Amino acid sequence: MTDSTTQVMADAQENQAPQTKGLMKVIMASSVGTLIEWYDFYIYGAMATTIAKQFFPQDNPTAAFLAALATFAAGFVVRPFGALVFGRIGDLIGRKYTFLLTLLLMGGSTFAIGLVPGYATIGMWAPVLILALRFVQGLALGGEYGGAATYVAEHSPSGRRGYFTSFIQTTATLGFFLSLGVILTTRQTLGVEAFNDWGWRIPFIVSIFLIAVSVYIRMRMAESPLFAKIKKEGKVSNNPLKESFAKKGNLKMVLLALFAAVMGQGVVWYTGQFYAQTFIERTLSVEFEQVRYLLCIAILAATPFFLVFGAWSDKIGRKTIMLGGMLLAILTYRPIYKAMYSLGDPKAKTEVAERSALASAVAVNATGDSTITTTTIKGFSDGSSMKTVKKETILADKSKPAPKAETTKTFWLSASGFWMMVFFVFIQIVYVTMVYGPIAAFLVELFPTRIRYTSMSLPYHIGNGIFGGLTPFIATRLFDASKTTENPSGDPYVGLWYPILIASVCFIIGLLYLPSKRDENVLD
């Protein structure tokens, strides 16, 4: 350690009390911007099904859904490239201006998604434009997180870095929460029909106001003190990409961060928050608003644990908590999802005849085609209910092939079932807080100031964007592939093997290779 570094550390310790007050301002200013970026990014995923109907050919609902998920995945896959582009800029010119730029890009592209006309209006241009804007969103997010985490960590006193950076860690979950809240409020205010028709655009358009506030706050922030110091001393890296990934000493730490920590963290995070939603909504067909309410409650209840585990990691080390979260996820995912399935499985319930009904209606259009709509409502003894709507079209022209009947199912959980489902999602999000709460501090401590932004951003976004972000996509694919003629409903738990396998490999690598030290020096 150099003399000047020792002096900076001594100054930091001496001024810790007044710094803490100022630090909370830094954290809040950084966190608000990062939260809004996550909000922008997640409103797309939270409305994947609605967006699929607007922007993708609707002949095949699964194809439309997969196309939307692919776009969602595209947003994730480009994140590592954003990490490289903006990480490099952040290590060359500074943290502050880089994450201002990412904020503007994110806000602009989100606003633009809200304005793109649908497939019915401009044809193939609609999905193409959406895909392009989604790419810009992914790039911007790839540059944002590393900047915010680095910025806060470089302001934090030693011994409390886990706690202070955990505020940044809450932003991803709170951004998701905010997106669900805005969607629910808009849907309830406008009604389902207007929301599906045009109201879904409002959460995207609202983003521009949130971004304006956040840019104003960030403009008033100063540069990170550690970066300002190395810049003043002329120690800024000339080529952060080369230094990060072409030098063995640093590359091996990038690989360690990815395979021993972030890879497992990514799948645990996206299983808890996103695959859980996909599972409840698509596999169990639980009603749209019930799903979002239960997710909101579980997220809100679990979010304080980010701070708990972040602070605890300052005392017992990052490794123990992160690997503990991974192990719990590996061991309990299947029992948790089996319990969730039983809450929404009509076959496991007793039907009550008085609460059940059957209705049928026939409508004939101008061309003589008739549509028979059969609605079946089943009430169950535990208070849950299910509505099945089957639409069959009989064509007047018998020479044409009859279209395939459409069946939609909607399941309403009972009151106790709803709270049990909240509990199971809550448990999964607590795992998320264990693996994710300490990880910003862990990554920041692994790399030197001059290349920190670049070096920590890439493994973070490969782990989260690719391993994590593709979780719902891969798990849904595995579920669909498990549907056979012998078992047309498929294996509902098969999708879990992906996160379980990835988290298991990561857990073993982390256990073997990660150091157990609890408070690394970030002052180079």
Added chain:
Amino acid sequence: MDALKRLSGFLWIALGAIAIYLMAAQAATEIAAAIKNNKAVLDTKMFWYIIIPIFTPIMLGLCLFGWYAWKGEYDRIEN
């Protein structure tokens, strides 16, 4: 512990290589089956065209990680 770290380096190299092979084999099988049955051809191709180019370099990274582990690069990492 260092010996275990080094030895398991082989495991990560093998795991990376096997993952690449299995992905390619599975992709070939599924795409061929989809074309033969004329069922979900676009979906199947799209899935594998996304997965293979993304995960192949990452699995090569796992092989490199294994190589470094075998060479003792992660011994006494605290230092």
